[in-house]
Amino acid sequence: xxxxxxxxxxxxxxxxxxxxxxxxxxxxxxxxxxxxxxxxxxxxxxxxxxxxxxxxxxxxxxxxxxxxxxxxxxxxxxxxxxxxxxxxxxxxxxxxxxxxxxxxxxxxxxxxxxxxxxxxxxxxxxxxxxxxxxxxxxxxxxxxxxxxxxxxxxxxxxxxxxxxxxxxxxxxxxxxxxxxxxxxxxxxxxxxxxxxxxxxxxxxxxxxxxxxxxxxxxxxxxxxxxxxxxxxxxxxxxxxxxxxxxxxxxxxxxxxxxxxxxxxxxxxxxxxxxxxxxxxxxxxxxxxxxxxxxxxxxxxxxxxxxxxxxxxxxxxxxxxxxxxxxxxxxxxxxxxx
Ligand code: PEP
Ligand code: MN
Numbered sequence: 001x002x003x004x005x006x007x008x009x010x011x012x013x014x015x016x017x018x019x020x021x022x023x024x025x026x027x028x029x030x031x032x033x034x035x036x037x038x039x040x041x042x043x044x045x046x047x048x049x050x051x052x053x054x055x056x057x058x059x060x061x062x063x064x065x066x067x068x069x070x071x072x073x074x075x076x077x078x079x080x081x082x083x084x085x086x087x088x089x090x091x092x093x094x095x096x097x098x099x100x101x102x103x104x105x106x107x108x109x110x111x112x113x114x115x116x117x118x119x120x121x122x123x124x125x126x127x128x129x130x131x132x133x134x135x136x137x138x139x140x141x142x143x144x145x146x147x148x149x150x151x152x153x154x155x156x157x158x159x160x161x162x163x164x165x166x167x168x169x170x171x172x173x174x175x176x177x178x179x180x181x182x183x184x185x186x187x188x189x190x191x192x193x194x195x196x197x198x199x200x201x202x203x204x205x206x207x208x209x210x211x212x213x214x215x216x217x218x219x220x221x222x223x224x225x226x227x228x229x230x231x232x233x234x235x236x237x238x239x240x241x242x243x244x245x246x247x248x249x250x251x252x253x254x255x256x257x258x259x260x261x262x263x264x265x266x267x268x269x270x271x272x273x274x275x276x277x278x279x280x281x282x283x284x285x286x287x288x289x290x291x292x293x294x295x296x297x298x299x300x301x302x303x304x305x306x307x308x309x310x311x312x313x314x315x316x317x318x319x320x321x322x323x324x325x326x327x328x329x330x331x332x333x334x335x336x337x
Contacts, residue, residue, distance in 0.1 A: 003040075098294065102308040104150060132187075203232075207237045218262055281314075
């Protein structure tokens with residue numbers, strides 16, 4: 001923290017700020033410029049009473065020199081985190097590819113997709129049972145029936161499953177039926193939900209809010225980790241910009257930027273990021289080239305007739321071809337599949 005004094009600040013006012021810093025157990029370094037004095041407070045910044053310092057006479061402003069998040073910061077674990085879920089690793093050398101329909105529609109649909117994506121090399125099966133829809137009249141997901149199908153099929157086929165939770169009251173049930181919780185873009189700042197997911201200690205895919213800055217995103221992850229849940233996978237899924245021709249704008253910067261700032265693994269979602277199935281392969285390759293730890297891809301044997309997100313869902317055949325491309329791009333950046 002650096003405290004900038006007003007140019008008119010007198011010695012007594014400067015001393016008062018220094019006393020505040022020392023009382024909080026921090027050390028000060030006084031930096032005297034031509035017109036102003038700045039005081040760097042070194043130590044546990046959280047022990048400083050920032051509001052009181054701001055209110056002291058002669059103080060112009062406070063400047064953060066540390067990131068506002070702590071537990072998820074790269075400094076907290078410089079070697080990076082590997083999330084381990086029943087033998088599958090996310091964040092290691094091997095890429096983790098998740099695939100499946102936007103929504104669980106029926107047992108037969110989910111089984112067939114599970115078998116086909118597994119044969120192509122996916123290790124995690126996605127599929128929502130609680131859907132966040134713009135219209136209350138649209139298909140909302142199969143709910144509990146979908147959860148039961150998820151458990152049955154993932155065990156039968158031998159995949160891990162990822163299921164979205166929309167509401168803190170759904171967390172307990174989803175934990176019983178699925179292996180990984182997914183917090184969707186619309187829920188990124190639903191802090192009661194983040195706390196509940198944190199308490200569950202279950203692995204979680206935390207999608208980036210389509211409006212969220214990197215700091216807001218990492219502070220959302222901090223909410224989960226502050227409850228003792230370290231099993232967090234970030235997911236860049238596109239943000240809302242002035243571009244209306246695609247569903248979202250993939251922020252590819254997010255991958256290398258977040259890798260620098262946090263120890264958490266990060267995957268890319270080319271499906272919601274583009275909204276167009278013909279763009280999914282190129283953007284998948286771009287994510288891997290940029291350093292993503294994996295992908296989550298909406299896949300269906302009959303994508304045109306998927307009940308939700310049909311336009312961005314690729315066929316299981318296209319997914320199998322894409323897996324070959326991902327392997328090649330991954331190899332070029334030191335990753336295996
Ligand atoms: C989804 O994965 O189907 C979904 C709703 O994603 P997002 O929250 O990123 O829109
Ligand atoms: Mn979807």
